[in-house]
Amino acid sequence: MAQQAYATETDNGGPGSDRPGSLLRRLALRLTDGWRGDPRVWRRGVVVAVLAVLLALVMLLHAQIPNVVGNLGSLSETFLPWFGVFVPVLLILAFVRRSATxxxxxxxxxxxxxxLFGGLLTDKPATGGDLTVATHNVNAGNADPEGTAKDVAASGADVVALEELTAAAVPVYxxxxxxxxxxxxxQGTVGLWSKYPLSGVRPVDIKLGWTRAMRAAVSAPGGQxxxxxxxxxxxxxxxxAGFTARQRDKSADxxxxxxxxxPLKQVVLLGDLNGTMNDRALNAVTAQLRSTQGAAGSGFGFSWPASFPMARIDQILVRGIEPVSSWTLPQTGSDHLPLAARLRLASSG
Known part of the structure:
Protein backbone atom coordinates (compact mmCIF):
# COMPACT_ATOMS: atom_id res chain seq x y z
CA MET A 1 0.00 0.00 0.00
CA ALA A 2 1.39 3.38 -0.98
CA GLN A 3 2.40 5.67 1.86
CA GLN A 4 0.44 8.94 1.94
CA ALA A 5 2.42 12.14 2.43
CA TYR A 6 0.97 14.85 4.61
CA ALA A 7 1.64 18.49 3.82
CA THR A 8 0.67 21.87 5.15
CA GLU A 9 0.28 25.15 3.39
CA THR A 10 3.12 27.62 3.82
CA ASP A 11 2.81 31.41 4.07
CA ASN A 12 3.34 31.74 0.31
CA GLY A 13 0.59 29.25 -0.51
CA GLY A 14 2.89 26.34 -1.30
CA PRO A 15 3.13 23.00 0.47
CA GLY A 16 5.41 22.55 3.46
CA SER A 17 6.15 19.65 5.77
CA ASP A 18 4.25 19.60 9.06
CA ARG A 19 7.33 18.80 11.13
CA PRO A 20 7.86 19.53 14.84
CA GLY A 21 8.86 23.10 15.46
CA SER A 22 7.13 24.48 12.39
CA LEU A 23 4.39 26.08 14.50
CA LEU A 24 6.96 27.83 16.69
CA ARG A 25 8.81 28.96 13.60
CA ARG A 26 5.66 30.47 12.10
CA LEU A 27 4.88 32.18 15.41
CA ALA A 28 8.39 33.64 15.57
CA LEU A 29 8.08 34.88 11.98
CA ARG A 30 4.80 36.62 12.79
CA LEU A 31 6.22 38.25 15.92
CA THR A 32 9.22 39.53 13.98
CA ASP A 33 7.23 40.48 10.88
CA GLY A 34 8.63 43.71 9.51
CA TRP A 35 11.95 43.38 11.35
CA ARG A 36 13.86 42.05 8.35
CA GLY A 37 15.49 44.79 6.37
CA ASP A 38 14.99 47.31 9.19
CA PRO A 39 18.44 48.47 10.35
CA ARG A 40 16.90 50.07 13.45
CA VAL A 41 16.26 46.66 15.05
CA TRP A 42 19.86 46.85 16.32
CA ARG A 43 19.62 50.46 17.52
CA ARG A 44 16.26 50.29 19.28
CA GLY A 45 15.76 48.90 22.79
CA VAL A 46 19.18 49.83 24.15
CA VAL A 47 17.65 50.61 27.56
CA VAL A 48 15.96 47.20 27.68
CA ALA A 49 19.25 45.55 26.71
CA VAL A 50 21.10 47.40 29.46
CA LEU A 51 18.46 46.35 32.01
CA ALA A 52 18.86 42.73 30.88
CA VAL A 53 22.62 42.87 31.38
CA LEU A 54 22.21 44.50 34.82
CA LEU A 55 19.72 41.81 35.82
CA ALA A 56 22.19 39.10 34.81
CA LEU A 57 24.96 40.79 36.79
CA VAL A 58 22.83 41.11 39.94
CA MET A 59 21.99 37.40 39.87
CA LEU A 60 25.50 36.32 38.91
CA LEU A 61 27.28 38.55 41.45
CA HIS A 62 24.69 38.51 44.24
CA ALA A 63 27.35 37.44 46.75
CA GLN A 64 29.22 40.69 46.03
CA ILE A 65 26.29 42.95 46.91
CA PRO A 66 27.37 44.53 50.22
CA ASN A 67 25.41 44.17 53.43
CA VAL A 68 26.75 47.46 54.76
CA VAL A 69 23.59 49.41 53.96
CA GLY A 70 20.37 47.76 55.16
CA ASN A 71 21.71 44.23 54.60
CA LEU A 72 20.86 44.70 50.94
CA GLY A 73 22.87 41.63 49.98
CA SER A 74 20.91 39.29 52.25
CA LEU A 75 17.62 40.85 51.17
CA SER A 76 18.37 40.25 47.49
CA GLU A 77 19.52 36.68 48.20
CA THR A 78 16.33 35.91 50.13
CA PHE A 79 14.19 36.58 47.06
CA LEU A 80 16.81 35.74 44.42
CA PRO A 81 14.67 33.16 42.53
CA TRP A 82 12.06 35.84 41.91
CA PHE A 83 14.51 37.91 39.87
CA GLY A 84 13.65 35.52 37.04
CA VAL A 85 10.20 37.15 36.82
CA PHE A 86 11.84 40.17 35.19
CA VAL A 87 13.01 38.10 32.21
CA PRO A 88 9.56 37.68 30.58
CA VAL A 89 8.75 41.32 31.38
CA LEU A 90 11.85 42.46 29.53
CA LEU A 91 11.09 39.97 26.75
CA ILE A 92 7.74 41.63 26.14
CA LEU A 93 9.38 45.05 26.11
CA ALA A 94 11.95 43.78 23.60
CA PHE A 95 9.19 42.67 21.22
CA VAL A 96 7.26 45.90 21.75
CA ARG A 97 10.39 47.87 20.88
CA ARG A 98 11.21 45.47 18.02
CA SER A 99 14.77 45.26 19.28
CA ALA A 100 17.08 42.44 18.20
CA THR A 101 19.75 43.85 20.53
CA LEU A 116 21.28 29.03 39.51
CA PHE A 117 17.84 27.48 39.77
CA GLY A 118 17.21 25.27 36.75
CA GLY A 119 18.08 22.18 38.77
CA LEU A 120 15.16 22.87 41.11
CA LEU A 121 12.73 22.51 38.21
CA THR A 122 13.61 18.87 37.59
CA ASP A 123 11.75 16.01 39.24
CA LYS A 124 14.24 14.54 41.74
CA PRO A 125 12.22 12.61 44.37
CA ALA A 126 13.00 8.89 44.57
CA THR A 127 11.50 5.98 46.47
CA GLY A 128 12.81 4.27 49.56
CA GLY A 129 14.34 5.70 52.69
CA ASP A 130 13.80 4.69 56.29
CA LEU A 131 13.04 7.90 58.18
CA THR A 132 10.45 10.57 57.45
CA VAL A 133 10.86 13.91 59.19
CA ALA A 134 8.65 17.00 59.26
CA THR A 135 8.99 20.54 60.59
CA HIS A 136 6.45 23.27 61.13
CA ASN A 137 6.41 26.77 62.58
CA VAL A 138 2.94 26.48 64.06
CA ASN A 139 2.60 30.25 64.75
CA ALA A 140 2.08 31.49 68.29
CA GLY A 141 -1.26 32.98 67.27
CA ASN A 142 -2.57 29.73 65.72
CA ALA A 143 -6.29 29.49 66.50
CA ASP A 144 -6.42 25.72 65.91
CA PRO A 145 -3.37 24.04 67.46
CA GLU A 146 -5.14 20.69 67.75
CA GLY A 147 -6.06 20.65 64.07
CA THR A 148 -2.55 21.77 63.10
CA ALA A 149 -1.00 18.95 65.13
CA LYS A 150 -3.27 16.36 63.53
CA ASP A 151 -2.55 17.70 60.05
CA VAL A 152 1.21 17.37 60.53
CA ALA A 153 0.87 13.90 62.09
CA ALA A 154 -1.21 12.83 59.08
CA SER A 155 1.92 13.19 56.95
CA GLY A 156 3.14 9.92 58.48
CA ALA A 157 6.37 11.51 59.69
CA ASP A 158 8.42 9.48 62.17
CA VAL A 159 9.90 12.64 63.67
CA VAL A 160 8.12 15.99 63.93
CA ALA A 161 9.64 19.31 64.98
CA LEU A 162 7.42 22.22 65.99
CA GLU A 163 8.51 25.81 66.46
CA GLU A 164 6.93 28.91 68.00
CA LEU A 165 5.19 26.95 70.72
CA THR A 166 3.46 28.90 73.49
CA ALA A 167 3.10 27.70 77.08
CA ALA A 168 -0.68 27.62 76.68
CA ALA A 169 -0.60 25.62 73.43
CA VAL A 170 2.01 23.00 74.46
CA PRO A 171 -0.51 20.79 76.37
CA VAL A 172 -2.80 20.86 73.32
CA TYR A 173 -0.03 19.69 71.00
CA GLN A 187 12.56 22.97 75.19
CA GLY A 188 11.43 26.57 75.45
CA THR A 189 9.45 27.41 72.32
CA VAL A 190 10.55 24.40 70.23
CA GLY A 191 9.64 20.74 70.53
CA LEU A 192 10.43 17.35 69.05
CA TRP A 193 8.02 14.41 68.76
CA SER A 194 9.33 10.97 67.73
CA LYS A 195 8.12 7.42 67.21
CA TYR A 196 11.60 6.30 68.24
CA PRO A 197 13.49 6.77 71.53
CA LEU A 198 15.16 10.09 72.26
CA SER A 199 18.37 10.53 74.24
CA GLY A 200 20.85 13.28 74.95
CA VAL A 201 18.08 15.85 74.90
CA ARG A 202 19.23 19.37 75.73
CA PRO A 203 18.59 22.99 74.84
CA VAL A 204 21.01 24.69 72.45
CA ASP A 205 22.16 28.21 73.28
CA ILE A 206 21.76 30.46 70.24
CA LYS A 207 22.53 33.65 72.15
CA LEU A 208 18.99 34.91 72.67
CA GLY A 209 18.60 34.74 76.42
CA TRP A 210 15.77 32.20 76.13
CA THR A 211 15.47 28.79 74.52
CA ARG A 212 14.56 28.57 70.83
CA ALA A 213 16.74 25.61 69.83
CA MET A 214 17.30 22.05 71.03
CA ARG A 215 19.18 18.86 70.24
CA ALA A 216 18.27 15.19 70.68
CA ALA A 217 19.58 11.86 69.42
CA VAL A 218 16.91 9.76 67.69
CA SER A 219 17.48 5.99 67.74
CA ALA A 220 15.76 4.99 64.49
CA PRO A 221 15.84 1.44 63.04
CA GLY A 222 18.27 2.66 60.37
CA GLY A 223 20.69 4.12 62.90
CA GLN A 224 21.13 6.95 65.34
CA ALA A 241 16.73 50.46 58.44
CA GLY A 242 16.48 48.10 55.47
CA PHE A 243 16.74 44.37 56.13
CA THR A 244 17.35 44.14 59.89
CA ALA A 245 18.78 40.73 60.71
CA ARG A 246 21.66 41.28 63.16
CA GLN A 247 20.24 39.04 65.90
CA ARG A 248 19.28 36.35 63.38
CA ASP A 249 22.82 36.35 62.02
CA LYS A 250 24.32 36.11 65.52
CA SER A 251 22.07 33.18 66.39
CA ALA A 252 22.91 31.45 63.10
CA ASP A 253 26.59 31.62 63.96
CA PRO A 263 29.85 14.04 67.73
CA LEU A 264 27.30 11.97 65.78
CA LYS A 265 28.03 11.66 62.07
CA GLN A 266 24.37 11.72 61.02
CA VAL A 267 22.74 15.11 61.62
CA VAL A 268 19.33 16.57 60.79
CA LEU A 269 18.39 20.22 61.29
CA LEU A 270 14.68 21.03 61.34
CA GLY A 271 13.26 24.47 61.82
CA ASP A 272 12.49 28.01 60.85
CA LEU A 273 15.79 29.69 60.03
CA ASN A 274 14.17 32.93 58.84
CA GLY A 275 16.48 32.79 55.84
CA THR A 276 17.03 30.90 52.62
CA MET A 277 19.89 28.67 51.50
CA ASN A 278 21.09 31.57 49.32
CA ASP A 279 21.46 33.99 52.24
CA ARG A 280 25.16 34.38 53.01
CA ALA A 281 24.35 35.28 56.64
CA LEU A 282 23.43 31.63 57.27
CA ASN A 283 26.72 30.26 55.95
CA ALA A 284 27.74 29.03 59.41
CA VAL A 285 24.83 26.58 59.17
CA THR A 286 24.29 25.99 55.45
CA ALA A 287 27.98 25.39 54.68
CA GLN A 288 27.87 22.27 56.85
CA LEU A 289 24.54 20.83 55.76
CA ARG A 290 22.66 19.83 52.63
CA SER A 291 19.13 20.92 51.77
CA THR A 292 16.73 18.04 51.22
CA GLN A 293 14.72 20.23 48.85
CA GLY A 294 17.72 21.05 46.71
CA ALA A 295 18.87 17.43 46.67
CA ALA A 296 15.60 15.53 46.35
CA GLY A 297 12.67 17.92 46.02
CA SER A 298 10.60 19.18 43.11
CA GLY A 299 10.40 22.92 42.68
CA PHE A 300 11.45 25.59 45.13
CA GLY A 301 9.45 24.32 48.12
CA PHE A 302 8.58 27.84 49.29
CA SER A 303 7.10 27.81 52.80
CA TRP A 304 6.30 31.42 53.70
CA PRO A 305 3.88 33.11 53.76
CA ALA A 306 1.44 30.21 53.60
CA SER A 307 -1.19 32.21 51.70
CA PHE A 308 1.25 33.00 48.87
CA PRO A 309 4.64 31.32 49.48
CA MET A 310 7.54 33.46 48.25
CA ALA A 311 10.57 32.08 50.12
CA ARG A 312 11.76 28.88 51.75
CA ILE A 313 12.76 30.17 55.18
CA ASP A 314 11.81 26.87 56.86
CA GLN A 315 14.41 24.20 56.26
CA ILE A 316 15.23 20.50 56.48
CA LEU A 317 19.00 20.14 56.28
CA VAL A 318 21.13 17.02 56.69
CA ARG A 319 24.71 15.83 57.04
CA GLY A 320 25.87 12.24 56.62
CA ILE A 321 22.36 11.29 55.47
CA GLU A 322 20.97 10.75 51.96
CA PRO A 323 17.79 12.73 51.11
CA VAL A 324 15.34 10.61 49.14
CA SER A 325 12.44 13.04 48.69
CA SER A 326 11.30 16.41 50.02
CA TRP A 327 7.98 18.23 49.82
CA THR A 328 5.68 20.83 51.39
CA LEU A 329 2.57 19.77 53.30
CA PRO A 330 -0.89 21.34 53.01
CA GLN A 331 -1.63 24.63 54.75
CA THR A 332 -2.66 24.56 58.41
CA GLY A 333 -3.73 27.32 60.79
CA SER A 334 -0.21 28.76 60.66
CA ASP A 335 1.28 31.44 58.43
CA HIS A 336 4.00 28.93 57.44
CA LEU A 337 3.64 25.74 55.42
CA PRO A 338 4.91 22.54 57.03
CA LEU A 339 7.73 20.65 55.32
CA ALA A 340 8.55 16.95 55.14
CA ALA A 341 11.39 14.81 53.81
CA ARG A 342 12.18 11.13 53.46
CA LEU A 343 15.73 10.20 54.41
CA ARG A 344 18.02 7.19 54.07
CA LEU A 345 20.31 6.78 57.04
CA ALA A 346 23.88 5.79 56.23
CA SER A 347 23.88 2.65 58.36
CA SER A 348 20.86 1.30 56.48
CA GLY A 349 22.73 1.15 53.20
Whole structure:
Protein backbone atom coordinates (compact mmCIF):
# COMPACT_ATOMS: atom_id res chain seq x y z
CA MET A 1 0.00 0.00 0.00
CA ALA A 2 1.39 3.38 -0.98
CA GLN A 3 2.40 5.67 1.86
CA GLN A 4 0.44 8.94 1.94
CA ALA A 5 2.42 12.14 2.43
CA TYR A 6 0.97 14.85 4.61
CA ALA A 7 1.64 18.49 3.82
CA THR A 8 0.67 21.87 5.15
CA GLU A 9 0.28 25.15 3.39
CA THR A 10 3.12 27.62 3.82
CA ASP A 11 2.81 31.41 4.07
CA ASN A 12 3.34 31.74 0.31
CA GLY A 13 0.59 29.25 -0.51
CA GLY A 14 2.89 26.34 -1.30
CA PRO A 15 3.13 23.00 0.47
CA GLY A 16 5.41 22.55 3.46
CA SER A 17 6.15 19.65 5.77
CA ASP A 18 4.25 19.60 9.06
CA ARG A 19 7.33 18.80 11.13
CA PRO A 20 7.86 19.53 14.84
CA GLY A 21 8.86 23.10 15.46
CA SER A 22 7.13 24.48 12.39
CA LEU A 23 4.39 26.08 14.50
CA LEU A 24 6.96 27.83 16.69
CA ARG A 25 8.81 28.96 13.60
CA ARG A 26 5.66 30.47 12.10
CA LEU A 27 4.88 32.18 15.41
CA ALA A 28 8.39 33.64 15.57
CA LEU A 29 8.08 34.88 11.98
CA ARG A 30 4.80 36.62 12.79
CA LEU A 31 6.22 38.25 15.92
CA THR A 32 9.22 39.53 13.98
CA ASP A 33 7.23 40.48 10.88
CA GLY A 34 8.63 43.71 9.51
CA TRP A 35 11.95 43.38 11.35
CA ARG A 36 13.86 42.05 8.35
CA GLY A 37 15.49 44.79 6.37
CA ASP A 38 14.99 47.31 9.19
CA PRO A 39 18.44 48.47 10.35
CA ARG A 40 16.90 50.07 13.45
CA VAL A 41 16.26 46.66 15.05
CA TRP A 42 19.86 46.85 16.32
CA ARG A 43 19.62 50.46 17.52
CA ARG A 44 16.26 50.29 19.28
CA GLY A 45 15.76 48.90 22.79
CA VAL A 46 19.18 49.83 24.15
CA VAL A 47 17.65 50.61 27.56
CA VAL A 48 15.96 47.20 27.68
CA ALA A 49 19.25 45.55 26.71
CA VAL A 50 21.10 47.40 29.46
CA LEU A 51 18.46 46.35 32.01
CA ALA A 52 18.86 42.73 30.88
CA VAL A 53 22.62 42.87 31.38
CA LEU A 54 22.21 44.50 34.82
CA LEU A 55 19.72 41.81 35.82
CA ALA A 56 22.19 39.10 34.81
CA LEU A 57 24.96 40.79 36.79
CA VAL A 58 22.83 41.11 39.94
CA MET A 59 21.99 37.40 39.87
CA LEU A 60 25.50 36.32 38.91
CA LEU A 61 27.28 38.55 41.45
CA HIS A 62 24.69 38.51 44.24
CA ALA A 63 27.35 37.44 46.75
CA GLN A 64 29.22 40.69 46.03
CA ILE A 65 26.29 42.95 46.91
CA PRO A 66 27.37 44.53 50.22
CA ASN A 67 25.41 44.17 53.43
CA VAL A 68 26.75 47.46 54.76
CA VAL A 69 23.59 49.41 53.96
CA GLY A 70 20.37 47.76 55.16
CA ASN A 71 21.71 44.23 54.60
CA LEU A 72 20.86 44.70 50.94
CA GLY A 73 22.87 41.63 49.98
CA SER A 74 20.91 39.29 52.25
CA LEU A 75 17.62 40.85 51.17
CA SER A 76 18.37 40.25 47.49
CA GLU A 77 19.52 36.68 48.20
CA THR A 78 16.33 35.91 50.13
CA PHE A 79 14.19 36.58 47.06
CA LEU A 80 16.81 35.74 44.42
CA PRO A 81 14.67 33.16 42.53
CA TRP A 82 12.06 35.84 41.91
CA PHE A 83 14.51 37.91 39.87
CA GLY A 84 13.65 35.52 37.04
CA VAL A 85 10.20 37.15 36.82
CA PHE A 86 11.84 40.17 35.19
CA VAL A 87 13.01 38.10 32.21
CA PRO A 88 9.56 37.68 30.58
CA VAL A 89 8.75 41.32 31.38
CA LEU A 90 11.85 42.46 29.53
CA LEU A 91 11.09 39.97 26.75
CA ILE A 92 7.74 41.63 26.14
CA LEU A 93 9.38 45.05 26.11
CA ALA A 94 11.95 43.78 23.60
CA PHE A 95 9.19 42.67 21.22
CA VAL A 96 7.26 45.90 21.75
CA ARG A 97 10.39 47.87 20.88
CA ARG A 98 11.21 45.47 18.02
CA SER A 99 14.77 45.26 19.28
CA ALA A 100 17.08 42.44 18.20
CA THR A 101 19.75 43.85 20.53
CA UNK A 102 17.47 43.48 23.56
CA UNK A 103 16.48 39.94 22.58
CA UNK A 104 20.10 38.85 22.37
CA UNK A 105 20.93 40.59 25.67
CA UNK A 106 18.10 38.67 27.37
CA UNK A 107 19.97 35.45 26.78
CA UNK A 108 22.35 36.50 29.58
CA UNK A 109 19.86 36.65 32.52
CA UNK A 110 18.06 33.59 31.16
CA UNK A 111 21.24 31.50 31.21
CA UNK A 112 22.28 32.81 34.64
CA UNK A 113 18.88 32.08 36.19
CA UNK A 114 18.78 28.58 34.72
CA UNK A 115 22.29 27.94 35.99
CA LEU A 116 21.28 29.03 39.51
CA PHE A 117 17.84 27.48 39.77
CA GLY A 118 17.21 25.27 36.75
CA GLY A 119 18.08 22.18 38.77
CA LEU A 120 15.16 22.87 41.11
CA LEU A 121 12.73 22.51 38.21
CA THR A 122 13.61 18.87 37.59
CA ASP A 123 11.75 16.01 39.24
CA LYS A 124 14.24 14.54 41.74
CA PRO A 125 12.22 12.61 44.37
CA ALA A 126 13.00 8.89 44.57
CA THR A 127 11.50 5.98 46.47
CA GLY A 128 12.81 4.27 49.56
CA GLY A 129 14.34 5.70 52.69
CA ASP A 130 13.80 4.69 56.29
CA LEU A 131 13.04 7.90 58.18
CA THR A 132 10.45 10.57 57.45
CA VAL A 133 10.86 13.91 59.19
CA ALA A 134 8.65 17.00 59.26
CA THR A 135 8.99 20.54 60.59
CA HIS A 136 6.45 23.27 61.13
CA ASN A 137 6.41 26.77 62.58
CA VAL A 138 2.94 26.48 64.06
CA ASN A 139 2.60 30.25 64.75
CA ALA A 140 2.08 31.49 68.29
CA GLY A 141 -1.26 32.98 67.27
CA ASN A 142 -2.57 29.73 65.72
CA ALA A 143 -6.29 29.49 66.50
CA ASP A 144 -6.42 25.72 65.91
CA PRO A 145 -3.37 24.04 67.46
CA GLU A 146 -5.14 20.69 67.75
CA GLY A 147 -6.06 20.65 64.07
CA THR A 148 -2.55 21.77 63.10
CA ALA A 149 -1.00 18.95 65.13
CA LYS A 150 -3.27 16.36 63.53
CA ASP A 151 -2.55 17.70 60.05
CA VAL A 152 1.21 17.37 60.53
CA ALA A 153 0.87 13.90 62.09
CA ALA A 154 -1.21 12.83 59.08
CA SER A 155 1.92 13.19 56.95
CA GLY A 156 3.14 9.92 58.48
CA ALA A 157 6.37 11.51 59.69
CA ASP A 158 8.42 9.48 62.17
CA VAL A 159 9.90 12.64 63.67
CA VAL A 160 8.12 15.99 63.93
CA ALA A 161 9.64 19.31 64.98
CA LEU A 162 7.42 22.22 65.99
CA GLU A 163 8.51 25.81 66.46
CA GLU A 164 6.93 28.91 68.00
CA LEU A 165 5.19 26.95 70.72
CA THR A 166 3.46 28.90 73.49
CA ALA A 167 3.10 27.70 77.08
CA ALA A 168 -0.68 27.62 76.68
CA ALA A 169 -0.60 25.62 73.43
CA VAL A 170 2.01 23.00 74.46
CA PRO A 171 -0.51 20.79 76.37
CA VAL A 172 -2.80 20.86 73.32
CA TYR A 173 -0.03 19.69 71.00
CA UNK A 174 1.09 17.05 73.50
CA UNK A 175 -2.41 15.62 73.76
CA UNK A 176 -3.05 15.70 70.01
CA UNK A 177 0.24 13.98 69.18
CA UNK A 178 0.37 11.50 72.06
CA UNK A 179 -1.25 8.68 70.09
CA UNK A 180 1.17 8.86 67.16
CA UNK A 181 4.37 9.74 69.00
CA UNK A 182 5.52 7.93 72.11
CA UNK A 183 8.54 10.12 72.77
CA UNK A 184 8.74 13.88 72.90
CA UNK A 185 10.52 16.82 74.48
CA UNK A 186 9.74 20.53 74.58
CA GLN A 187 12.56 22.97 75.19
CA GLY A 188 11.43 26.57 75.45
CA THR A 189 9.45 27.41 72.32
CA VAL A 190 10.55 24.40 70.23
CA GLY A 191 9.64 20.74 70.53
CA LEU A 192 10.43 17.35 69.05
CA TRP A 193 8.02 14.41 68.76
CA SER A 194 9.33 10.97 67.73
CA LYS A 195 8.12 7.42 67.21
CA TYR A 196 11.60 6.30 68.24
CA PRO A 197 13.49 6.77 71.53
CA LEU A 198 15.16 10.09 72.26
CA SER A 199 18.37 10.53 74.24
CA GLY A 200 20.85 13.28 74.95
CA VAL A 201 18.08 15.85 74.90
CA ARG A 202 19.23 19.37 75.73
CA PRO A 203 18.59 22.99 74.84
CA VAL A 204 21.01 24.69 72.45
CA ASP A 205 22.16 28.21 73.28
CA ILE A 206 21.76 30.46 70.24
CA LYS A 207 22.53 33.65 72.15
CA LEU A 208 18.99 34.91 72.67
CA GLY A 209 18.60 34.74 76.42
CA TRP A 210 15.77 32.20 76.13
CA THR A 211 15.47 28.79 74.52
CA ARG A 212 14.56 28.57 70.83
CA ALA A 213 16.74 25.61 69.83
CA MET A 214 17.30 22.05 71.03
CA ARG A 215 19.18 18.86 70.24
CA ALA A 216 18.27 15.19 70.68
CA ALA A 217 19.58 11.86 69.42
CA VAL A 218 16.91 9.76 67.69
CA SER A 219 17.48 5.99 67.74
CA ALA A 220 15.76 4.99 64.49
CA PRO A 221 15.84 1.44 63.04
CA GLY A 222 18.27 2.66 60.37
CA GLY A 223 20.69 4.12 62.90
CA GLN A 224 21.13 6.95 65.34
CA UNK A 225 20.96 10.56 64.21
CA UNK A 226 21.36 13.87 66.00
CA UNK A 227 18.28 16.02 65.38
CA UNK A 228 18.44 19.75 65.95
CA UNK A 229 15.35 21.94 66.10
CA UNK A 230 15.80 25.69 65.78
CA UNK A 231 13.79 28.86 65.38
CA UNK A 232 16.14 31.70 64.54
CA UNK A 233 15.07 35.29 65.27
CA UNK A 234 12.81 37.02 62.81
CA UNK A 235 14.02 39.59 60.32
CA UNK A 236 12.25 42.79 59.37
CA UNK A 237 12.22 44.93 56.24
CA UNK A 238 11.99 48.62 57.23
CA UNK A 239 12.30 51.71 55.07
CA UNK A 240 14.57 53.46 57.54
CA ALA A 241 16.73 50.46 58.44
CA GLY A 242 16.48 48.10 55.47
CA PHE A 243 16.74 44.37 56.13
CA THR A 244 17.35 44.14 59.89
CA ALA A 245 18.78 40.73 60.71
CA ARG A 246 21.66 41.28 63.16
CA GLN A 247 20.24 39.04 65.90
CA ARG A 248 19.28 36.35 63.38
CA ASP A 249 22.82 36.35 62.02
CA LYS A 250 24.32 36.11 65.52
CA SER A 251 22.07 33.18 66.39
CA ALA A 252 22.91 31.45 63.10
CA ASP A 253 26.59 31.62 63.96
CA UNK A 254 25.90 30.09 67.40
CA UNK A 255 23.78 27.32 65.89
CA UNK A 256 26.47 26.57 63.32
CA UNK A 257 29.05 26.29 66.06
CA UNK A 258 26.87 23.84 67.99
CA UNK A 259 26.32 21.65 64.91
CA UNK A 260 30.03 21.74 64.07
CA UNK A 261 30.72 20.23 67.49
CA UNK A 262 28.15 17.42 67.11
CA PRO A 263 29.85 14.04 67.73
CA LEU A 264 27.30 11.97 65.78
CA LYS A 265 28.03 11.66 62.07
CA GLN A 266 24.37 11.72 61.02
CA VAL A 267 22.74 15.11 61.62
CA VAL A 268 19.33 16.57 60.79
CA LEU A 269 18.39 20.22 61.29
CA LEU A 270 14.68 21.03 61.34
CA GLY A 271 13.26 24.47 61.82
CA ASP A 272 12.49 28.01 60.85
CA LEU A 273 15.79 29.69 60.03
CA ASN A 274 14.17 32.93 58.84
CA GLY A 275 16.48 32.79 55.84
CA THR A 276 17.03 30.90 52.62
CA MET A 277 19.89 28.67 51.50
CA ASN A 278 21.09 31.57 49.32
CA ASP A 279 21.46 33.99 52.24
CA ARG A 280 25.16 34.38 53.01
CA ALA A 281 24.35 35.28 56.64
CA LEU A 282 23.43 31.63 57.27
CA ASN A 283 26.72 30.26 55.95
CA ALA A 284 27.74 29.03 59.41
CA VAL A 285 24.83 26.58 59.17
CA THR A 286 24.29 25.99 55.45
CA ALA A 287 27.98 25.39 54.68
CA GLN A 288 27.87 22.27 56.85
CA LEU A 289 24.54 20.83 55.76
CA ARG A 290 22.66 19.83 52.63
CA SER A 291 19.13 20.92 51.77
CA THR A 292 16.73 18.04 51.22
CA GLN A 293 14.72 20.23 48.85
CA GLY A 294 17.72 21.05 46.71
CA ALA A 295 18.87 17.43 46.67
CA ALA A 296 15.60 15.53 46.35
CA GLY A 297 12.67 17.92 46.02
CA SER A 298 10.60 19.18 43.11
CA GLY A 299 10.40 22.92 42.68
CA PHE A 300 11.45 25.59 45.13
CA GLY A 301 9.45 24.32 48.12
CA PHE A 302 8.58 27.84 49.29
CA SER A 303 7.10 27.81 52.80
CA TRP A 304 6.30 31.42 53.70
CA PRO A 305 3.88 33.11 53.76
CA ALA A 306 1.44 30.21 53.60
CA SER A 307 -1.19 32.21 51.70
CA PHE A 308 1.25 33.00 48.87
CA PRO A 309 4.64 31.32 49.48
CA MET A 310 7.54 33.46 48.25
CA ALA A 311 10.57 32.08 50.12
CA ARG A 312 11.76 28.88 51.75
CA ILE A 313 12.76 30.17 55.18
CA ASP A 314 11.81 26.87 56.86
CA GLN A 315 14.41 24.20 56.26
CA ILE A 316 15.23 20.50 56.48
CA LEU A 317 19.00 20.14 56.28
CA VAL A 318 21.13 17.02 56.69
CA ARG A 319 24.71 15.83 57.04
CA GLY A 320 25.87 12.24 56.62
CA ILE A 321 22.36 11.29 55.47
CA GLU A 322 20.97 10.75 51.96
CA PRO A 323 17.79 12.73 51.11
CA VAL A 324 15.34 10.61 49.14
CA SER A 325 12.44 13.04 48.69
CA SER A 326 11.30 16.41 50.02
CA TRP A 327 7.98 18.23 49.82
CA THR A 328 5.68 20.83 51.39
CA LEU A 329 2.57 19.77 53.30
CA PRO A 330 -0.89 21.34 53.01
CA GLN A 331 -1.63 24.63 54.75
CA THR A 332 -2.66 24.56 58.41
CA GLY A 333 -3.73 27.32 60.79
CA SER A 334 -0.21 28.76 60.66
CA ASP A 335 1.28 31.44 58.43
CA HIS A 336 4.00 28.93 57.44
CA LEU A 337 3.64 25.74 55.42
CA PRO A 338 4.91 22.54 57.03
CA LEU A 339 7.73 20.65 55.32
CA ALA A 340 8.55 16.95 55.14
CA ALA A 341 11.39 14.81 53.81
CA ARG A 342 12.18 11.13 53.46
CA LEU A 343 15.73 10.20 54.41
CA ARG A 344 18.02 7.19 54.07
CA LEU A 345 20.31 6.78 57.04
CA ALA A 346 23.88 5.79 56.23
CA SER A 347 23.88 2.65 58.36
CA SER A 348 20.86 1.30 56.48
CA GLY A 349 22.73 1.15 53.20
Missing amino acids: ALIALLLPTVVWLN EKALATSYRYHSV AAVYVAHLPSVRVKLE ALGEAIAGE
